[in-house]
């Protein structure tokens with residue numbers, strides 16, 4: 001995967017998910033399966049998407065005691081997806097256990113799925129951080145702190161908003177992966193996202209990969225919007 005634009009397949013049933021993907025014909029995509037679709041379809045959706053040749057980010061955001069997360073990661077590794085994630089708020093020991101579990105479940109000769117940690121959700125803003133989570137530090141400082149902990153635990157990168165990418169790269173280096181949801185075209189509704197940018201702005205800020213959900217999943221012509229956002233992400237000038 002190189003600078004992926006992950007399509008968040010946030011659907012609640014197989015038929016809708018298949019109808020959506022039919023717009024893309026045989027194109028090999030970078031797709032994200034989150035809780036909604038995985039809890040509905042289970043292993044079947046993983047098998048089907050892999051057989052179709054898509055790269056797969058299984059976004060289950062594990063957050064539990066280290067033993068539970070480690071054991072669960074072993075199971076996820078056996079699904080042979082490309083990327084999985086945890087919540088950094090679970091702590092460094094939990095992240096280390098996640099990595100160990102993932103390594104122990106990776107079959108010989110296969111690549112270990114990349115492991116990234118969610119720092120602060122892109123739906124969180126600084127007011128929520130202060131008032132609800134009782135964290136007084138600036139949001140980008142909190143995100144950088146989580147990123148450093150994830151890096152120390154041996155993870156491949158983090159999920160954050162594109163706004164925080166320059167600071168994370170400064171502290172963790174350019175090789176550390178930054179996957180950034182909260183992506184919108186200028187004309188799109190932000191919905192529940194608090195920290196949003198356009199694909200082009202995410203590129204300028206240095207995001208390694210972006211995640212796009214509703215801009216595509218609710219579009220009448222998903223392929224057209226995908227092409228537009230992909231061009232924006234890759235920096236292709238519009239005619």
Ligand SMILES: O=C(O)c1cc(=O)[nH]c(=O)n1[C@@H]1O[C@H](COP(=O)(O)O)[C@@H](O)[C@H]1O
Pocket residue numbers: 008010034059061085118120121122123159160181182183191193211212213214215
């Ligand atoms: O881990 C994620 O993918 C994630 C982390 C985060 O901080 N914010 C976030 O929006 N996401 C996911 O990214 C997708 C964003 O969807 P849209 O807001 O519809 O583009 C959803 O599937 C979210 O679950």
